[in-house]
């Protein structure tokens with residue numbers, strides 16, 4: 001059986017070889033005005049497989065860079081997603097009463113693809129993101145793409161934007177799948193129509209600190225999530241409320257915010273966009289996922305790598321006092337990778353942790369990056385190669 005991504009590559013090749021007026025994946029689901037503007041954008045890719053976009057690959061940060069294509073798929077409430085298409089990257093049109101704009105009905109995902117030395121493109125556990133989106137969609141009363149549809153859309157979007165995947169060692173292509181209530185609704189309720197889209201952007205380091213250790217501010221005024229809420233899913237509604245605390249911390253010279261549980265403000269939960277681990281001797285601990293903490297794909301992978309390396313790993317409640325007493329602290333996430341924490345500041349007191357080459361986080365990070373970039377054997381079967 002020929003996979004859809006292979007079909008897509010053949011399509012791209014034949015389009016390059018033939019008519020320059022052919023169209024790829026023009027999407028007609030938006031309003032007539034939007035579809036005509038999308039139609040204008042739908043031209044065949046003129047790029048060869050070995051082309052690179054004209055970028056300063058040595059200085060990638062973590063920002064949005066418009067690429068060539070995005071993927072779009074729509075369905076009505078109560079129905080299943082069926083068929084999506086690639087479109088030229090560009091704006092989308094939403095009615096003012098779209099569910100996502102008024103009631104925040106949306107979840108998103110984040111994953112990455114790396115280019116191996118031999119040119120192969122490697123995804124990392126994309127089905128885990130698909131599963132998490134499904135779980136999140138259910139919580140937010142939305143239909144969601146199937147696991148296969150999700151992974152296929154990710155593959156197609158990456159292939160169509162291949163020239164934006166950084167050269168080996170220079171970064172990765174960040175992939176952002178987004179599912180939203182795009183239909184209009186006035187009274188509070190589930191939107192009548194849903195849009196799943198995937199866009200990408202080449203990225204380097206998430207933090208401006210680069211690989212320098214992070215300085216976290218332990219937040220005591222604002223909470224990230226509460227029991228029974230949506231902290232355990234990647235709902236878009238979880239993020240804007242954190243901007244106030246993040247801005248306050250950044251203005252004071254901190255890298256990010258570490259949140260505590262909202263009931264007692266006593267136990268550590270997670271950082272704005274990543275999970276947290278503490279190291280004490282041979283034991284590595286991370287807060288258990290209980291509905292208020294995002295079950296990170298990186299978090300799970302680091303737990304499995306740490307167990308494989310012979311560490312004792314515990315997922316449990318971690319009081320802030322224990323963090324203060326830790327040898328080492330680090331954060332994990334797709335965007336941030338494995339970032340070592342140099343200090344945390346709690347109630348005006350700065351506590352420092354071990355950082356540098358001989359740390360547990362460095363050891364685990366090397367293995368994770370090695371697997372992601374194809375330099376270390378993928379014993380766990382985590383890598384999905386795009387062919």
Ligand SMILES: Cc1ncc(COP(=O)(O)O)c(C=O)c1O
Pocket residue numbers: 110270271272273274275294295296297298299332333334335
């Ligand atoms: C709040 C939060 N915690 C943790 C993570 C890390 O999750 P993952 O490792 O799946 O990227 C993210 C990023 O997605 C996040 O937004």
